[in-house]
Amino acid sequence: MIRTPIYFDNNATTPTDPRVVEAMLPYFTERFGNAASRTHKLGWEAEAAVENARALLARAIGADPTEIVFTSGATESDNLALKGVAEAYAGKGSHLITAQTEHKAILDSCKHLEKRGFRVTYLKPRPDGLIDLEELADTITEQTLLVSIMHANNEIGVLQDVAAIGHLCHEQGVLFHTDASQSLGKVPIDVQKMQIDLASFTAHKLYGPKGIGALYVRRRDPQVRLAIQMDGGGHERGFRSGTLNVTGIVGFGKAAQICQEEMETERRRLTFLRDKLKNGLRSALSDVTINGHETQRLPGNLNLSFAGVESDSLMARLSDVALSSGSACNSGEVTPSYVLKAISLPDALALSAVRFGLGRFNTEEEVDYVIGRCVEAVNGLRELSPLGER
Amino acid sequence: MPYSEKVLAHVQNPHNVGGLDKSDPSVGTGGVGTPESGLMVKIQIKADPTTRRIVAARFKVFGCSAAIACGSLLTDRVQDRALDQARQIQSAQIAAELELSADRFYCAEQAIQALQAALRDWEEKQTHQACSATG
Numbered sequence: 001m002i003r004t005p006i007y008f009d010n011n012a013t014t015p016t017d018p019r020v021v022e023a024m025l026p027y028f029t030e031r032f033g034n035a036a037s038r039t040h041k042l043g044w045e046a047e048a049a050v051e052n053a054r055a056l057l058a059r060a061i062g063a064d065p066t067e068i069v070f071t072s073g074a075t076e077s078d079n080l081a082l083k084g085v086a087e088a089y090a091g092k093g094s095h096l097i098t099a100q101t102e103h104k105a106i107l108d109s110c111k112h113l114e115k116r117g118f119r120v121t122y123l124k125p126r127p128d129g130l131i132d133l134e135e136l137a138d139t140i141t142e143q144t145l146l147v148s149i150m151h152a153n154n155e156i157g158v159l160q161d162v163a164a165i166g167h168l169c170h171e172q173g174v175l176f177h178t179d180a181s182q183s184l185g186k187v188p189i190d191v192q193k194m195q196i197d198l199a200s201f202t203a204h205k206l207y208g209p210k211g212i213g214a215l216y217v218r219r220r221d222p223q224v225r226l227a228i229q230m231d232g233g234g235h236e237r238g239f240r241s242g243t244l245n246v247t248g249i250v251g252f253g254k255a256a257q258i259c260q261e262e263m264e265t266e267r268r269r270l271t272f273l274r275d276k277l278k279n280g281l282r283s284a285l286s287d288v289t290i291n292g293h294e295t296q297r298l299p300g301n302l303n304l305s306f307a308g309v310e311s312d313s314l315m316a317r318l319s320d321v322a323l324s325s326g327s328a329c330n331s332g333e334v335t336p337s338y339v340l341k342a343i344s345l346p347d348a349l350a351l352s353a354v355r356f357g358l359g360r361f362n363t364e365e366e367v368d369y370v371i372g373r374c375v376e377a378v379n380g381l382r383e384l385s386p387l388g389e390r
Numbered sequence: 391m392p393y394s395e396k397v398l399a400h401v402q403n404p405h406n407v408g409g410l411d412k413s414d415p416s417v418g419t420g421g422v423g424t425p426e427s428g429l430m431v432k433i434q435i436k437a438d439p440t441t442r443r444i445v446a447a448r449f450k451v452f453g454c455s456a457a458i459a460c461g462s463l464l465t466d467r468v469q470d471r472a473l474d475q476a477r478q479i480q481s482a483q484i485a486a487e488l489e490l491s492a493d494r495f496y497c498a499e500q501a502i503q504a505l506q507a508a509l510r511d512w513e514e515k516q517t518h519q520a521c522s523a524t525g
Contacts, residue, residue: 308452309452310428310429310452310453310454310457312453312454312455313401313451313453313454313455313457313458316393316397316398316401316455317401317402319398319402327428333427334427334428334429334453334454336428346426347425347426347428348425348426348428351425351428383407383408384404384407384450384451384458385450385451385452386421386430386431386432386450386451386452387425387430387452389409389432389450
């Protein structure tokens with residue numbers, strides 16, 4: 001028996017794993033101490049729990065625990081990384097490089113820096129969503145301080161070759177930041193092998209709680225300096241003041257640990273389910289376009305355009321399935337997703353795009369059900385569509 | 391974005407979907423919008439030239455749920471109506487009946503524009519018919 005609604009929006013957020021909740025619970029009540037309290041056992045317990053979680057997260061990305069700075073989420077981490085680097089190294093250069101397909105937390109931080117005199121290059125990716133490495137190399141100048149390219153895209157799931165980008169940046173003496181919110185726990189990340197200097201994470205994309213994130217900040221080869229964005233009690237080695245969110249941090253650590261332990265089996269399982277969904281829909285329906293690289297993408301992500309069917313109406317028909325699209329509607333104007341525009345998808349197809357985000361708690365039965373429902377809905381809406389008529 | 395139950399019911403089960411024979415002199419066709427804008431509405435009506443009453447109405451939409459609901463409800467409303475009555479239907483009535491949020495009013499406006507175009511097309515065809523008959 002299928003239980004509805006079926007949640008296929010795991011790129012937006014994920015349900016908190018019950019094992020994570022269980023690990024967090026004692027820190028709300030019995031072990032409620034402030035991790036900065038040095039004068040009693042409750043404080044020490046909280047601090048020990050935070051350090052344990054820090055070690056778990058560090059291990060998941062091949063970092064040293066002292067390189068992890070806890071934040072409120074990936075948006076804060078992105079802000080701290082970009083503004084922190086730009087302000088700390090302002091005497092050394094004035095140029096940053098990013099991509100048009102980045103998350104708004106990156107793009108809007110860049111706009112903020114542009115207003116303050118920095119120059120930003122927004123690379124246009126290839127139609128498969130990947131950054132052209134030669135173009136990136138050509139864009140780096142003596143003024144370039146930082147390259148920020150996300151690991152996995154939140155809409156189209158495309159995985160950038162961050163190792164190649166990291167090596168390129170280090171050859172040129174430029175810092176490399178990656179927003180790895182979507183990829184942490186889903187595919188391997190190794191900050192050494194990938195030559196990453198800064199990386200943003202958030203727990204709620206990997207079955208952890210909302211409101212807790214982290215920034216990896218490299219301590220050697222090179223040691224990254226950041227201009228502080230949050231003044232206060234000097235928590236997190238001074239990088240981010242504010243009483244630590246102990247329950248959130250404990251949950252984040254546990255979530256990272258589970259993902260790490262189950263990564264290989266889960267990756268295979270989700271790739272199988274994703275491909276089953278893709279093949280099922282494409283064999284039953286004509287004119288279905290895959291947005292983004294077909295294989296170099298997150299295991300659970302599928303972004304499809306169903307020609308002739310506007311995504312909002314498709315999602316409304318599939319009222320028992322939680323999906324999403326990148327388009328937005330503002331008083332008379334439907335704006336297609338900027339990510340899909342950046343990969344040169346025509347507007348009509350961009351407005352027909354739907355994101356399927358599969359995750360840990362989805363089953364093969366659900367995939368079969370969604371294929372059936374989606375085929376029925378697309379066929380129904382195509383009957384209703386004036387597109388293709390003469 | 392949240393839609394009213396009425397909109398969702400029309401989306402699940404739209405009324406009067408399809409087309410009428412465009413070459414039929416008693417059929418008027420009206421269309422607005424482009425695929426790039428994310429909204430296309432096509433409305434067709436068939437009216438009896440002697441009674442000047444609409445005997446059938448059909449619609450097609452490429453667009454959001456609100457647009458589909460507008461096409462569905464508007465074609466319901468004009469069915470069995472006199473042409474003059476159909477001409478007087480306002481987008482605000484449709485928007486209110488479907489409880490559309492303000493950012494979706496344009497869907498009702500587009501549907502009304504498509505209907506108006508269909509009514510004009512019908513009248514033009516009648517004039518043309520009359521001219522050919524007398525000429």
